[in-house]
Amino acid sequence: MNTPESRPPATPVNDAGLDVSRIRAITLDLDDTLWPIWPTITRAEGALQAWLDQHAPATAALGRDRNTLRDARNQMVTMRPDLALDMSGLRRESIRWLLQRAGDDPALAEPAFEVFFAERHRVELFDDALPALEFLASRFPVVALSNGNADVHRVGIGAHFHASLNAGNFGVGKPDPRIFHAAAQAAGVETSQVLHIGDDAHLDGVGALNAGMQLAWVNREDQVWDHAPLAPHITVSELRALCRALG
Known part of the structure; x- marks a missing residue:
C-alpha cells in the first residue's frame, strides 16, 4: 500500500467540462464513493470469525490463516466461474469450502454468510454522502450501479434511489458499457443524459465514458488519472463540491 510519502503525485486532470443542462438522471457507485469499503469488510470478516469460533471451531482455526482464505477464494473462482461476478455467491461458497475442508457441516455456510452479510451492510457513510444523496434524489432519478453486493435498502439509504443494479444480478459488471x-x-433516459458518479478511474470512469455518459470522478485520495485521452467531465475530492457544481 502506498503511504502519503511514497504515493506518486497525482497528475493533472484535464476535465472535459460538465454540461449540467444535459443531465436527466444520475448513476452512482457505492463502495468507496459513499462509504469506505475495506473497514466495512474487515469488520464483517471479524464478525464471521467470531461466529465460526462459536459454531465451527475447526473452520475458525483455518480461517485465521490468510493463505487458506486466499486459497478458498481462488478455489471458488476456478471451480465456480459462474460466480465470478457474484460477490455474495463467492463469499458463501468460499465459507462452504472451508467448512468442508475442516470437517464441519457445510450447511453452516448459509447462517455464517448471513452473519458476514449483515455486518457488511453496517457501513459508515462518508460525511458528505447523505447530504449529497438527498440533494441528488431531489433533482434526478438516482440509480445505484455497483460491482459489489451492497443492498441500498439494507444499508438504509434505499429511499434515495430510483433503482439499483449490480454486476452479480445483471450478468456483466463495470466497465462493460452494457450495465451502464x-x-x-x-x-428512463438516454445514456447521454446520465451523469455517472464514481471513484474508480477504470471501472467507473472508463466504463461510463465509453458508454456515452458524462462522468464525475470522485477522487478522494488524490489518485492519478492515467486513461488519456479520455477525461472526466468534472473531478471532485468530495461530493459537496459536485453538488455545488450541479447548482
Missing part, C-alpha cells in the same frame, strides 16, 4: 446502458434505461 441498462442503468440509463432503468432511469
Whole structure:
C-alpha cells in the first residue's frame, strides 16, 4: 500500500467540462464513493470469525490463516466461474469450502454468510454522502450501479434511489458499457443524459465514458488519472463540491 510519502503525485486532470443542462438522471457507485469499503469488510470478516469460533471451531482455526482464505477464494473462482461476478455467491461458497475442508457441516455456510452479510451492510457513510444523496434524489432519478453486493435498502439509504443494479444480478459488471446502458434505461433516459458518479478511474470512469455518459470522478485520495485521452467531465475530492457544481 502506498503511504502519503511514497504515493506518486497525482497528475493533472484535464476535465472535459460538465454540461449540467444535459443531465436527466444520475448513476452512482457505492463502495468507496459513499462509504469506505475495506473497514466495512474487515469488520464483517471479524464478525464471521467470531461466529465460526462459536459454531465451527475447526473452520475458525483455518480461517485465521490468510493463505487458506486466499486459497478458498481462488478455489471458488476456478471451480465456480459462474460466480465470478457474484460477490455474495463467492463469499458463501468460499465459507462452504472451508467448512468442508475442516470437517464441519457445510450447511453452516448459509447462517455464517448471513452473519458476514449483515455486518457488511453496517457501513459508515462518508460525511458528505447523505447530504449529497438527498440533494441528488431531489433533482434526478438516482440509480445505484455497483460491482459489489451492497443492498441500498439494507444499508438504509434505499429511499434515495430510483433503482439499483449490480454486476452479480445483471450478468456483466463495470466497465462493460452494457450495465451502464441498462442503468440509463432503468432511469428512463438516454445514456447521454446520465451523469455517472464514481471513484474508480477504470471501472467507473472508463466504463461510463465509453458508454456515452458524462462522468464525475470522485477522487478522494488524490489518485492519478492515467486513461488519456479520455477525461472526466468534472473531478471532485468530495461530493459537496459536485453538488455545488450541479447548482
